[in-house]
Amino acid sequence: AQKITQTQPGMFVQEKEAVTLDCTYDTSDPSYGLFWYKQPSSGEMIFLIYQGSYDQQNATEGRYSLNFQKARKSANLVISASQLGDSAMYFCAMREGTGNQFYFGTGTSLTVIP
Amino acid sequence: GAGVSQSPSNKVTEKGKDVELRCDPISGHTALYWYRQSLGQGLEFLIYFQGNSAPDKSGLPSDRFSAERTGGSVSTLTIQRTQQEDSAVYLCASSKLGTGNQPQHFGDGTRLSIL
Numbered sequence: 001a002q003k004i005t006q007t008q009p010g011m012f013v014q015e016k017e018a019v020t021l022d023c024t025y026d027t028s029d030p031s032y033g034l035f036w037y038k039q040p041s042s043g044e045m046i047f048l049i050y051q052g053s054y055d056q057q058n059a060t061e062g063r064y065s066l067n068f069q070k071a072r073k074s075a076n077l078v079i080s081a082s083q084l085g086d087s088a089m090y091f092c093a094m095r096e097g098t099g100n101q102f103y104f105g106t107g108t109s110l111t112v113i114p
Numbered sequence: 115g116a117g118v119s120q121s122p123s124n125k126v127t128e129k130g131k132d133v134e135l136r137c138d139p140i141s142g143h144t145a146l147y148w149y150r151q152s153l154g155q156g157l158e159f160l161i162y163f164q165g166n167s168a169p170d171k172s173g174l175p176s177d178r179f180s181a182e183r184t185g186g187s188v189s190t191l192t193i194q195r196t197q198q199e200d201s202a203v204y205l206c207a208s209s210k211l212g213t214g215n216q217p218q219h220f221g222d223g224t225r226l227s228i229l
Contacts, residue, residue, distance in 0.1 A: 104149075
């Protein structure tokens, strides 16, 4: 089974609108962390936001927030007030508390339309 | 600079040759990871180093791939007898600790093309 599933290969959003990128995960470890990364066309991977499994509140970082639904094992990224510079690939990743590996999803390509 | 540094940024070589890719992590970061990313795909885990512990090599696709980390800092990924399917971007990442909520910080990658 896939550890991280991103079901949206491509998404479009109008500039200044909000967009939600989906991520579901699979683990039996009660301790884990969820990460979102942005990869622009230039190729670098940029860390955006983190959510721990024991965190009581949804993580927020500026225009980025996580809609963390633990029972559903989902950690969707919400980008508010989209900007043209948000056009990129977005990867969801998970680290299980007992392991060394980060498991990455296949990514979602986001295009912001002016 | 203060970020993860990878070299070369691009490498073109003939099938059958050996290649060495270098990664210089952020100073003080004890964890170092190598990933492979094929065009339009996600990240494929290759190998992980944490301090002086034995590396986690579970992601290496074949015995043509090896990596070492000298002095707990710089790492080299070596691919012997390269094949065309080895063509990809090889990304290195480092993090402060090997556990917990520390994110990985990535280098810009090495784009490897096998002719």
